[in-house]
Amino acid sequence: MPVNLVVNENGTTLLLDGVITAEDTDQFMACLNECPELNINMSACEHLHTAVLQAILILRPHISAMPVDPFWSRCISIFDKENVHEDNIVGG
Numbered sequence: 001m002p003v004n005l006v007v008n009e010n011g012t013t014l015l016l017d018g019v020i021t022a023e024d025t026d027q028f029m030a031c032l033n034e035c036p037e038l039n040i041n042m043s044a045c046e047h048l049h050t051a052v053l054q055a056i057l058i059l060r061p062h063i064s065a066m067p068v069d070p071f072w073s074r075c076i077s078i079f080d081k082e083n084v085h086e087d088n089i090v091g092g
Helices: 023-036 050-059 070-078
Strands: 005-007 011-020 039-048 062-065
Touching: 005 023, 011 023, 023 050, 039 050, 039 070, 050 070
Parallel strands: 011 039, 039 062
Antiparallel strands: 005 011
């Protein structure tokens, strides 16, 4: 499953892994609606459907790790400078 909740010593993180499809949007939104303070780790995200990208831009969660793909990293960082730290941007 590409959207996973991970609990560790740093708190609860929503891990986006592999290809995130439009079908994953409901689960992604449900997790963030239930727990808006979740950290989002996108370091294992290979592709992101634009529906999930739009959800990120609307809900503005804290992103603890950006996607490795420079395209997706830049897409998120351009629109969400408050929740993305410049040192997390790949290819920036």
